Amino acid sequence: MRILVCVKRVPAPGSKINITADGTAVDTTNLGFTVSPHEECAVEAAVQLIEGHGGDATVLTLGAVEAGEQLRYAVSVGIQRAVLLPTAGEEWDPQRTARAITSAIRQMESADGPFDAILFGNESADSGGFQVGIRVAHALGRPMVNGAKGLSIDDGIARVQREADAGRETYELPLPAVIGVKEGINLPRYPTMRGRLASKKVEVASIDPADATSGPMAGAVTGPTTIALRPPPERTSETVILGTGPDAAVAVVDVLDEIGVL
Amino acid sequence: MAPVANRTVLAVVEHDRGTVAPTTFEALTVARTVSDRVDALTIGATADAIAGDLAAYGVASVHQVHDDVLTDYGPEAWGEVVAHAVRALAPDVVMASGTDRGNEVLAQAAARLDLPFAANCTELRTGGGDGGGDGDGVEVTRIRWGGSLLEDATLPGGITIVTIAPHAVEAGPAATPGAAEPVPFTVRLDRSLGRSVVRGRVEREAGVTLATAPVVVGGGRGVGSAEAFAPLEELAAELGGVVGCSRAVTNNGWRNHADQVGQTGTRIAPEVYFACGISGAIQHWVGAMASKHIIAVNTDRQANIVTRAGYAVIGDLHEVVPAITAEIRRRRRD
Structure with missing residues (x-):
């Protein structure tokens, strides 16, 4: 089985995010980086599929050369191959990103054969666009379901479970398929010593993304274009301290009564 | 932005086997701030009856699509229907709610139309596109980093495809109800689109869920x-509520991820959220901030969650929480 998992280098969730002086970008000077949480789970899902079925898994990212760190993380937990689509580090909009990834997948598949499954995260932690995986799937003509909280592959079918308000849904996608993975599908493992060694030795292949985004598609309508980033208005709540320790219970229940949830 | 008379909005109604998603009404409320003309699209025969609910929100026409492929939800089939509707009806703005399904369907539609798509907007303004306020594009404010940052962005002129972040606005009926006139909309869908339609599901046990509970009692690392x-x-x-938790708790394996409140978990909007032993890291806060009232229980008066909550108890949750339960029971007895 051949699996591809696509990840994105993002500031570690929970980091305080500062904005550059011109207000249009995130100041990354003091930030730690990781792959988006959903994608950590997508990497783990890819490793589990390969452990169960044999074959090999490739991790791909589009980003600055520093994103090689995230590719090596994926290798350290069990992915075999790594591919970087290098950029100058500027933010690419979702359509342009999807075109570059689609083009890279076509190149890899024409050289080494098709991927049975391509995994993405449900959405990236930083831009939250909810679309790159879906655009890639559509361009490749493959079925796609986002939000996967369960995944198994048998007899040419990817069985995907996902949570909806009414219950747990099942989808059955014929392979080759594209799946957007959501946190909670598994608990990602930590790198092993052997994995760390492999990640140091792995050769990161490079595919130039510029080819896919110049030429006839270069002028396509694209966006959105960021004007400014800003923190949301702070919820300025004058916190009412209801008391200290268990004695505060009376005041808490008074509040519940007032709100009307008793 | 002021409604523009000759602008039309097509709102994609999210439903589950005929049950409308309440966030659809929030999207319709935003739609009316964009345009005087709001039409709706319902997908699948089970959704026909929803038309009656849409009138109060000012919907003029309800385009209804029937097809054998549309017996249940399917992201590709729904996305294809929306793409057809956009080509045929040429709306200026296409809108849905920024839920799992809403974001997925509009991304599928945008992929088919090769148009930009902006997910989880909180506001739309006209006159974007050239930065001068009089372009033909649309300027949006959208949620990034799961809500810890807002982005002001322009979308190019032409058709604008957006979802509205859940709980960004409160749903409110229109001053003047719309006709909500049902109009059949015919598309020919390729049978192959059935490949990603829901095959089956295990119904949730009856009862409240994290997303709908009136009260959520959340626990963090401090538990x-x-x-x-x-x-x-x-x-x-x-x-009558449910328990939620922070990411630290699921990472420790103390609770299932289904209980996680936050950026990568569930966004909640209960009447009351008890945040017990939770420091209030930004990624948790963005999932909890739509709560109407927050009562923090924490030993640390300086914890983020305490400074942001409306109410706080300073103390050990292991003592305070049982005391609250006991006090409620005492009052109910008396």
Whole structure:
């Protein structure tokens, strides 16, 4: 089985995010980086599929050369191959990103054969666009379901479970398929010593993304274009301290009564 | 932005086997701020009856699509229907709610139309596109980093495809109801689109869920263990609510990810959120901030969650939570 998992280098969730002086970008000077949480789970899902079925898994990212760190993380937990689509580090909009990834997948598949499954995260932690995986799937003509909280592959079918308000849904996608993975599908493992060694030795292949985004598609309508980033208005709540320790219970229940949830 | 008379909005109605998603009404409320003309699209025969509910929100026409492929939800089939509708009806703005399904369907549609798509907007303004306020594009404010940053962005002129972040606005009926006139909309869907339609599902047990509960009792690292959630369960049960937790808790394996409140978990909007032993890291806060009232229980008066909550108790949750449950029971007895 051949699996591809696509990840994105993002500031570690929970980091305080500062904005550059011109207000249009995130100041990354003091930030730690990781792959988006959903994608950590997508990497783990890819490793589990390969452990169960044999074959090999490739991790791909589009980003600055520093994103090689995230590719090596994926290798350290069990992915075999790594591919970087290098950029100058500027933010690419979702359509342009999807075109570059689609083009890279076509190149890899024409050289080494098709991927049975391509995994993405449900959405990236930083831009939250909810679309790159879906655009890639559509361009490749493959079925796609986002939000996967369960995944198994048998007899040419990817069985995907996902949570909806009414219950747990099942989808059955014929392979080759594209799946957007959501946190909670598994608990990602930590790198092993052997994995760390492999990640140091792995050769990161490079595919130039510029080819896919110049030429006839270069002028396509694209966006959105960021004007400014800003923190949301702070919820300025004058916190009412209801008391200290268990004695505060009376005041808490008074509040519940007032709100009307008793 | 002021409604523009000759601008039309097509709102994609999210439903599950005919049950409308309440966030659809929030999207319709935003739609009316964009345009005087709001039409709706319902997908599948089970959704026909929803038309009646849409009138109050000012919907003029309800385009209804029937097809054998549309017996249940399917992201590709729904996305294809929306793409057809956009080509045929040429709306200026296409809108849905920024839920799992809403974002997925509009991304599928945008992929088919090769148009930009902006997910989880909180506001739309006209006159974007050239930065001068009089372009033909649309300027949006959208949620990034799961809500810890807002982005002001321009979308190019032409058709604008957006979802509205859940709980960004409160749903409100229109001053003047719309006709909500049902109009059949015919598309020919390729049978192959059935490949990603829901095949089956296990219904959730009856009862409240994290997303809909009126009260959520949340626990964080301070709870200390899986077993120590029992008093939180008791308090939640006493108030007809459910237990939630922070990412630290799921990472420790104390609770299932389904209980996680936050950027990568569930966004909640209960009447009351108890945040017990939760520091309030931004990624948790963005999932909890739509709560109407927050009561923090924490030993640290300086914890982020305490400074942001409306109410706080300073103390050990292991003592405070059982005391609250006992006090509720005492009052109910008296």
